[in-house]
Amino acid sequence: MAGRLEPEPIARRDFLGLAGWWTAALAVLGSLAGMVRLPNPRVLPETSRRFRIGRSRDYPVGSMQVVPDKNVLLVSRREGFAAISMVCTHLGCIVDRSETGFACPCHGSSFAKDGSVVAGPAPRGLRWLEVSRSIDGRLTVDSGREVPAGTWFRA
Amino acid sequence: MAGMKRFDQKRGLAAFLANLRRLPDTLSYSIFRHGRPRSERGRSQAVFSSLFLHLHPTRVHVRTLGLTATFGLGIAALSFFIILLVTGILLMVYYTPSTELAYNSMKDIHYVVPSGRLIRNVHRWGAHLMVIVVMLHMCRVFYTASYKAPREFNWLLGMALFVVTLALSFTGYLLPWDQLAYWAITIGANIASSPRELTDALGITQWFDPGGLQKELLLGAGEVGQDALTRFYLLHVMLLPIVLVMLASVHFWRIRKDGGLGRPQAEQTSGAVGQAPDLVPPPGGENDKTWSLMAVVRDRSAATDNEPGDTVATWPYLLRGELVVFMLCTLACLVLGVLYDAPLKEIANPNVPENPAKAPWYFLGLQEMVSYSAFMGGLVIPAVAMVGLALIPYLDREAEPAGVYMSGRAGRKIALQSLAFAVLLAVAWVAIPVNFGWLRNWFPGIPQIVIIFVNPGSLLTLGYAAWSLVILRNTGSTRLGAIALFTCFVAGFVVMTYVGMELRGPNWDFYWSRSHWPVH
Numbered sequence A: 001m002a003g004r005l006e007p008e009p010i011a012r013r014d015f016l017g018l019a020g021w022w023t024a025a026l027a028v029l030g031s032l033a034g035m036v037r038l039p040n041p042r043v044l045p046e047t048s049r050r051f052r053i054g055r056s057r058d059y060p061v062g063s064m065q066v067v068p069d070k071n072v073l074l075v076s077r078r079e080g081f082a083a084i085s086m087v088c089t090h091l092g093c094i095v096d097r098s099e100t101g102f103a104c105p106c107h108g109s110s111f112a113k114d115g116s117v118v119a120g121p122a123p124r125g126l127r128w129l130e131v132s133r134s135i136d137g138r139l140t141v142d143s144g145r146e147v148p149a150g151t152w153f154r155a
Numbered sequence B: 001m002a003g004m005k006r007f008d009q010k011r012g013l014a015a016f017l018a019n020l021r022r023l024p025d026t027l028s029y030s031i032f033r034h035g036r037p038r039s040e041r042g043r044s045q046a047v048f049s050s051l052f053l054h055l056h057p058t059r060v061h062v063r064t065l066g067l068t069a070t071f072g073l074g075i076a077a078l079s080f081f082i083i084l085l086v087t088g089i090l091l092m093v094y095y096t097p098s099t100e101l102a103y104n105s106m107k108d109i110h111y112v113v114p115s116g117r118l119i120r121n122v123h124r125w126g127a128h129l130m131v132i133v134v135m136l137h138m139c140r141v142f143y144t145a146s147y148k149a150p151r152e153f154n155w156l157l158g159m160a161l162f163v164v165t166l167a168l169s170f171t172g173y174l175l176p177w178d179q180l181a182y183w184a185i186t187i188g189a190n191i192a193s194s195p196r197e198l199t200d201a202l203g204i205t206q207w208f209d210p211g212g213l214q215k216e217l218l219l220g221a222g223e224v225g226q227d228a229l230t231r232f233y234l235l236h237v238m239l240l241p242i243v244l245v246m247l248a249s250v251h252f253w254r255i256r257k258d259g260g261l262g263r264p265q266a267e268q269t270s271g272a273v274g275q276a277p278d279l280v281p282p283p284g285g286e287n288d289k290t291w292s293l294m295a296v297v298r299d300r301s302a303a304t305d306n307e308p309g310d311t312v313a314t315w316p317y318l319l320r321g322e323l324v325v326f327m328l329c330t331l332a333c334l335v336l337g338v339l340y341d342a343p344l345k346e347i348a349n350p351n352v353p354e355n356p357a358k359a360p361w362y363f364l365g366l367q368e369m370v371s372y373s374a375f376m377g378g379l380v381i382p383a384v385a386m387v388g389l390a391l392i393p394y395l396d397r398e399a400e401p402a403g404v405y406m407s408g409r410a411g412r413k414i415a416l417q418s419l420a421f422a423v424l425l426a427v428a429w430v431a432i433p434v435n436f437g438w439l440r441n442w443f444p445g446i447p448q449i450v451i452i453f454v455n456p457g458s459l460l461t462l463g464y465a466a467w468s469l470v471i472l473r474n475t476g477s478t479r480l481g482a483i484a485l486f487t488c489f490v491a492g493f494v495v496m497t498y499v500g501m502e503l504r505g506p507n508w509d510f511y512w513s514r515s516h517w518p519v520h
């Protein structure tokens, strides 16, 4: 009787045929897996996201300045410094400053002065970025690191 | 011996000269295997034995040639594709896919290269026209019920062709590397990453981030830059054209295998698909080899299941029609290309978005929906629409004569009602947020997840689905339900595209016309 210990005999021809098919299928699958890996980059080619923005005295208390070429607004208050990203959280346009805070030209999201969403499709507020001081005493912003809104860096 | 040799030499020379004289004939025979076709039978044989022509049957039903049967739209799509291939290869001679050189090479093509501007314009116009024509072709196929069995699979192939056509246009859009290109692609790539909206709202992005993966696969980086340009170039000039050619070949082949173009039953004769028809006596006489061959082909084909009286020879009638369509398409590209230049804005600047930053026109309907929610408008709704369209032939299986627009009076009525309903609903869903704002203006603290799912775009889609179900129930006909759904889809697309194109200005604010835009 055919059972687990004595399985139904399979003809040699069929066995070799099946083995051939499976080998071919595995080879194809294996190569496909290798090919699919290729376009998924392991390291994203990017310039450094940390940049220095100058000395703290360049940003007097009460000022709000856009850091040139960086799409970051540096806010200076008595509590400290904060850097608000001006990249819209909806689809990545650069927001403009408006009387009430920020407005996005692309799909009309608007944000309050602290970056929180007021209207429009943006799913969340503008990102607050980490501010720190480098060894030479200059202020540094890391646009790769987000901090909770309301975090002020005391110089 | 010597005399013998001389005689041979003479003969060899004569044979050489004779062969030389016959060279044109022998060369042409070696290629075509037949002389210049003079009879109808000869022309049929010519169609039958040429790799390129044999996509056609040797004879086609007269109905196929009528203007309103197809409006030549499928052939027009193919014509534009051929024009795009030729002009695209010419543009590749100068175009350089590098962020530093791309913009300047476009400028060279536009201002310096001999006839570069015209070739570029023709390429641009051809792309726009191809998108339009493919959409119209799809409408023609739908409204004539030509998607029904046995043509379901060709409808699916058509959907794939539609997607590839849009993908070709979209990837081409980045290549000039100007402001228009840069911001359209930035927005497009961020739509790809918009599942993050949902994963963020659920707080699981850290562990499961399909949006980020999609964006990185598309751009090869976190932002639109050199890697994105390389990938888009590769897709635009290699991968997508190859895919399109393969899909289109199967598409054409299936038309024949499915029995030629669909036509009303009354005009159809015996023979079910897949059955070998009884041997039809060859119309051209007993010893006509080509006809006998056609008679044993195991399919319903124009040559085997029709009275010869219903059919006309492919050569010259069908080929002539195709040539006319091709020439009209070329003419359209040329005229538009001479009159209107393709745009080239300032070089891409990642710090200053265009205001308003608009996607290419065929995506403006989507952009309008994206301005309610990126995830729903950019991914979920288009995916639902595509799946819905793809399923139509499998869910509507009522036997129906193909080739009658709207399937008759009842269908025309439903189509008109659906059109009115769909336009009103779309206009309402644009007007309400424009005039009264949306959830966030009314309830400032509302959770993001509600905004994602409850927005004008998703409500519009639901409204259309509900309307089609009501029609389906009231009429008891899946075909009429399908007409309602497809009409809603087309009308919604047109309204949304128009709003995105004409009525949205800076900051995506609503303006009745461009002349009201604030100057800046």
Ligand code: HEM
Binding pocket: B070, B072, B073, B074, B075, B077, B078, B134, B137, B138, B141, B146, B147, B151, B154, B155, B156, B157, B158, B159, B161, B162, B165, B248, B251, B255, B260, B261, B262
């Ligand atoms: C690159 C795009 C396309 C090309 C080049 C193309 C080409 C063609 C051609 C030449 C025909 C012959 C009849 C005619 O000219 O109308 C045809 C028929 C057909 N096409 Fe397309 N097509 C494309 C896209 C589509 C799309 C988007 C759909 C629908 C989703 C579609 C579905 C069909 C069907 C079902 C038929 C058979 C129609 C019948 O039997 O009457 N095609 N196509």
Ligand code: FES
Binding pocket: A088, A089, A090, A091, A092, A093, A104, A105, A106, A107, A108, A109, A120, A121, A122
């Ligand atoms: S990118 Fe800012 S609203 Fe869409």
